[in-house]
Amino acid sequence: MNKTFKFKKSVLINCNIYEIFNFHLNTNNLPIVSPPFPIVENIEISDIPLKLDSKVKLTLNFFLFKSDWQLKVEELVTPSLIADLQLKGLFKYYIHRHKFSGVKEGVIMTDEIEFTPPFGFAGLIGLPFIYIQFLFMFLIRHRKTKRYFEKN
Numbered sequence: 001m002n003k004t005f006k007f008k009k010s011v012l013i014n015c016n017i018y019e020i021f022n023f024h025l026n027t028n029n030l031p032i033v034s035p036p037f038p039i040v041e042n043i044e045i046s047d048i049p050l051k052l053d054s055k056v057k058l059t060l061n062f063f064l065f066k067s068d069w070q071l072k073v074e075e076l077v078t079p080s081l082i083a084d085l086q087l088k089g090l091f092k093y094y095i096h097r098h099k100f101s102g103v104k105e106g107v108i109m110t111d112e113i114e115f116t117p118p119f120g121f122a123g124l125i126g127l128p129f130i131y132i133q134f135l136f137m138f139l140i141r142h143r144k145t146k147r148y149f150e151k152n
Contacts, residue, residue, distance in 0.1 A: 004093060005127065007113045007134045011142035014106035015149035021079035021100050023149075025049035027056050032148060035140035038062045052076045056084065071096075092116040092123075109145065111138050 013020060023029050027045045034040050039061040047054040054073040059066050067090050075083035079100055086094035093116035101108045117123030117130060 002092070002116060004114050004116050005130075007115070007131060007138075008110065009135070009138040009142065010108055010110040011146055012103070012105055012108055013146045013149050017079045017100050017102040017107045020107055020109060020145070020149060021082075022049065024082055024098050030058075033141045033144040035137050038067075041066075050076070050082065055087075060090075090118055092118055109142070111141070 026048055027043060027050065028048065030040055030043060041059040041061050042057070044057040045054070046056070050056075050073050052073055052075075056069075056071045056073075058069050058071075060069060069089040070087040071084040071089075072087050073082065074085040074095065075081055075097070079102075081100070082098040084096050084098075093114070095114050097110075097112040097114075099110040099112065101110070113134060115130075117127060119126070123130075
C-alpha cells in the first residue's frame with residue numbers, strides 16, 4: 001500500500017510575508033504555535049535559520065508512547081515555500097509544505113501535507129483519525145500564528 005493522501009488548510013494573517021516566512025525558518029518558534037497535543041520535545045536543529053538540506057530532530061510525546069521524528073528541508077523558496085520531508089517518523093511517507101502568498105490583506109499561509117499512513121491496511125482504517133488530528137493541529141497552529149502576528 002503506497003497510496004498517498006493530502007491534507008490542506010489555509011489562514012489569512014495580517015502581517016508581512018518576510019516576517020512570517022523568517023519566523024518559520026526558526027524551528028525554535030515551534031512551541032509558540034504548537035497545539036497542546038502531541039507535546040513537542042527535544043528539538044535539535046542543524047541550522048538557524050533553516051536552509052535547504054537543514055535537518056530537524058524532535059520527539060513527539062503522545063502520553064502513551066513517544067515517536068522520534070527526523071525531517072529535512074527538501075525545498076526552500078524565499079519568501080513563499082518551506083517543505084520538510086520526513087526521514088524518520090510515524091508515517092511511511094510525509095512531506096509538509098508551508099506556503100506563503102502575499103495578498104492585499106496580508107499573507108495567506110497554507111499548510112499542505114502529503115502522506116502515506118503507517119501500518120498498511122490498519123493505517124487506512126485509521127485515516128479518519130489522522131485527518132481529525134491534522135485538522136485539530138492546524139486549527140490551533142493557525143489560530144496561534146494569527147494571534148502572534150496580529151497582536152503586534
